[in-house]
Amino acid sequence: MKILRDLIEVDTAVEAFARALSKISLRTESLRIGEALGRVVASEVKAEFDFPDQDRSAVDGYAVVAEDTYYASQYSPVELRLVHDRRGDLCIGKGEAFEVFTGNPIPCGADSVVMKEDTVREKDKILVLKPVPVGGNISRKGEDYAKGSILVPKGTVLNPFHIAIMASNGLKTVEVFEELRIGVISTGNEIVSPGLARKQGEYYDSTGVLINQLLIQDGFYKVTYYGVFPDDVKALTEALEEAVLENDIVLTLGGTGVSESDVVVEVAEKKGGLVFRGVKMRPGRPTSSSMINGKPVLHLSGYPVAAWTGYEVIFRRAVAKAFNLLNYNRRVAFAKLARRLPNQVGYQTYIRVQLKMGEDGLIAEPYMLRGSGVLSSLVFSQGYVEIPSNIEGYEKGEIVKVFLF
Amino acid sequence: MKILRDLIEVDTAVEAFARALSKISLRTESLRIGEALGRVVASEVKAEFDFPDQDRSAVDGYAVVAEDTYYASQYSPVELRLVHDRRGDLCIGKGEAFEVFTGNPIPCGADSVVMKEDTVREKDKILVLKPVPVGGNISRKGEDYAKGSILVPKGTVLNPFHIAIMASNGLKTVEVFEELRIGVISTGNEIVSPGLARKQGEYYDSTGVLINQLLIQDGFYKVTYYGVFPDDVKALTEALEEAVLENDIVLTLGGTGVSESDVVVEVAEKKGGLVFRGVKMRPGRPTSSSMINGKPVLHLSGYPVAAWTGYEVIFRRAVAKAFNLLNYNRRVAFAKLARRLPNQVGYQTYIRVQLKMGEDGLIAEPYMLRGSGVLSSLVFSQGYVEIPSNIEGYEKGEIVKVFLF
Known part of the structure; x- marks a missing residue:
């Protein structure tokens, strides 16, 4: 039986994957401002005249x-x-x-x-x-902004306000990064592509759908979904080779565990090299990374909640770091814990919470179900709490930081 | 000089516009789940089998x-x-x-x-x-969800988690509401379409761009932008007639003030009837509504921040109310005010705030510039505070509710 040794800290994993990502040479393109919502600004936008241009x-x-x-x-x-x-x-x-x-x-x-x-x-x-x-x-003339001031800094994910302020300055186009091309490969003998027939004990590829939709929602990725592959060295080798050729980044889902049928990381190791194998986080412990033909690959769990945690914590934070994104972080709120949140020291733990309005602030009701397959815990949550690896948890009634969906 | 009399309360305006909206008969369509991100579910989605289907x-x-x-x-x-x-x-x-x-x-x-x-x-x-x-x-079998339980209720704006949980149940399609068709008309002799030449004292239609982008971001509107029209009764009459014919809802921008050149509400009044004329809110006081040929029309200010307030407070809240949307409200956080926020009693006031991380929670730094044309106040904010019309403001250090962008 294989064992995950050498688990690394979350921050170290983010750092390592960001380093791998930073080798990608981003391409830029000029878009009409009306088509640029959600895209990332590639060079700072400066005001060409005072606004207003008179008192x-x-x-x-x-x-x-x-x-x-x-x-x-x-x-x-x-x-x-x-x-x-x-x-x-x-x-x-x-x-x-x-x-x-x-x-x-x-x-x-x-x-x-x-x-x-x-x-x-x-x-x-x-x-x-x-x-x-x-x-x-x-x-006053220039009260909103003065000629030469920065309207939108480089690395901004464009929202409607940014686009409107560019319009107020008469700008027709904006220089943005081309969408990052991301290939997604699902693996697992027991996983069935949505739409096909399924036997008891087989599962539809909800994790693939989840990661695809999260990438689409983020707005500056071009996602190619390669489908579900069996736990087979030859098939996975071919799929990975094709995906790294056609994309900037590849995400694999499933096959990161320690059973004999979990072969995707082995394949990646043989084809290139492991960057890390396992992270001190829960869920998402088997999250791993490799480089294949010079392209960064992130191996996420096949379980939806564990895959989501890897996406949310390792992938998004590394993207923000590697490309200096200014507003790609989650909004935060503070809330009072409705229950004690225990933690296993040594692991950074991510707990989904439901937020309710209390008398004098927000109340966070945690989902304690341990199963990393429990998708409904994400559906009914409004955010998550991160418990650092060096503490034993949070007490009931404690005010904690909540990252909002 | 015309005067805005009979201003109504914000809640009354939301109620009135929601009533007008509820006359729209929503059409539904069946979409592949992968294409349904951001759309509104038209009939509840139930689980066809237990998940997991065995222990x-x-x-x-x-x-x-x-x-x-x-x-x-x-x-x-x-x-x-x-x-x-x-x-x-x-x-x-x-x-x-x-x-x-x-x-x-x-x-x-x-x-x-x-x-x-x-x-x-x-x-x-x-x-x-x-x-x-x-x-x-x-x-346990059924731990995530049991056969027959509601996976996604009617009125849900679909996010990646909803789509993934439908995929886990083998669903290929989902019944959603067709996109609401919204026509946007900008008005004003001094307003110039983005991309055209402009003289001093003329302004690009940043408000039109802002409202268009906000509608696009919300994901279930089909927006038609009719461009900028002069303050001319005949031109505006024609534009409004065309727009109500081709859309479910029409938004006009500008011409809601009390100067002689502000004619759009007069035109609307002649063509149909006013629903309300002016709201006890700041900014956005001249926000008005009419019915033209049976279609609800919302008249927003031409100033970007005032138009945004009307969109945010009257339009979005009325849409949520009229169509029973479950998750179309803004996320909220609580924050400590860095400065006193005075209010003119009788007006519900909306103050944009910048959020910073304090030692024991969030700190809200308000933008006090009164100008409702100051777009940069939206660009640099992360949310807004609503001061009820019956209080004189909030004190420095008070904990207030912040609606997050």
Whole structure:
């Protein structure tokens, strides 16, 4: 019987896989900004002009000379003469006011805007009931961003806000990294491709579907799914050779255990070399990595929750590290544990939790089912807790960090 | 000068727009599960068989009769005879053990699995060092889910976990709602379509881009962008008529203010009827709604942050309500305010915040710039705080709920 020796720490595994990934030479392409949602910016985007490009009113009201209003009050309003724009290049002077709406340019001579609700209108004049300071209610030129400032840094995963701010600067295209090509190979004699007939004791390849969908959701991977292969050295050797040829990265699912039929890591070892074999994490202990023909390969468990843990912790963190991604990390929240979470010292443990709204914050209800095949624990969770390998767990009532899905 | 009278509460506006939306008759379609990420399930998905469909070992070890191990200890190990499967339909008896790996079926006669690390192997026998209870280390038939249980309820926005659990049950297709057809119309004489030349004082349609991208990100809308229209009654009338004909819902951007050139709501009022005109929220106060030829129309501000607020608060909450979506709400976290957040009583206020990791939790640093045109406040935020209309604000150091992007 084979045994997993030399398990390494999670951080060491992330480091090692990131090093392997960093050998990939990323290609870039120019995309229309409207097509770039979820893609990674390859070179920083700088503003070509100030935004706004002139002072604007931030409210509906009247552009005035602030000094005129300094002694205004409800009981002794200040009277200003309303002027109208005759030639489109108006300047106002002391004692004058000019009507503006939110977003309108500020006429020359004016240095502030008094809000409509702080005035009373009387035909051709207004009464100001409240003082306004110099600059009051004006959106300054360059207030949103100044010419030359960085709108979107390199390594940003583009969201709708990034794309909108590029649009505000008139940008039509953005330089992004080409999608990383990822090949996914499922293995296991007892695994059946979805859609085929199945006998008792055989299982549909839900792990393959899960990893494919997670990659698709992340938005900058081009996934090729090679299907389910038997635990056969020859078939797996051929599949791996084809997959590394056609992709930047290969993920294998299953066959990472210690039974005689678990051959995928052996095959990888023979074809190239192991980077690591097993990680001090639970679930996902047999997660391994190799290099085949110069391409990084990550071997994930065939069990959905263990595979998910390897994907979430080793794969995603290594990708973020290798390519300096700025916003590829999970959002976090803090929550109070509804139950004690024991840990086996020496292992970094990942516990799925359901989040509920408590009286004064979030409450995390852990899924304690040990089975790494229990997909429903992921379906009904909203995040997970990471227990460091050097502690015996968390107590009930403790506030813990939750990584959110 | 026109004035916004009869502003309604945020909840009332959500309610009213949800009522308008609920008149839409949703169509359904059958999709391959692999194509359904982000789509909404139209009828609940039930399990067709137990998963797993038989008892399985949850660990690597030996299937045994639990009673045999009750007095086992490091100092007085229990010796069991290793048996091998000769015909594939093995039964074990008392005094016997059978090697199993994680996921293997449990042979008949066995009622528990002793973990490998709690044994010592000696040729054809093992020494058990620790007792195991009945059922110990066994994944029970149906442990993940039982036949007939609901795997994915109606109204679920499908994520990778949902798709994987459907795959585990051999499902090839899933019934989802057809994408909602949404038409987007930008208005404003000073607004320029991205890509065209622009003069000082003119602005690119970043709001149009923002709303389009938000809709695309949400995954179950089919967006048609009609472009930028001038503040002209005839042009806008035609555009609105075309858009309501071709879509389930129409969003207009801009022209919701009170200046003479803000005509879009007037047009809508003439063509159909106003549902509401203005909401007690900041930003997004002029957000309005109408029905045109029986189709719900939401009028959002032309300023990006105000439009985003209307989209986030009125549109998304109404969609979730009208169609009973289960997981379309934002994730939340709690954070300590780094500064005081004042509120004008009578308005529900939305403040973008940047989240930082503090010593014992998250810290929320608010963006206080009042300008509703300040897109960078969205770019650099990770969420927002909602201040109810009946309070004067939150104090510095208070723990507040943050809706996460």
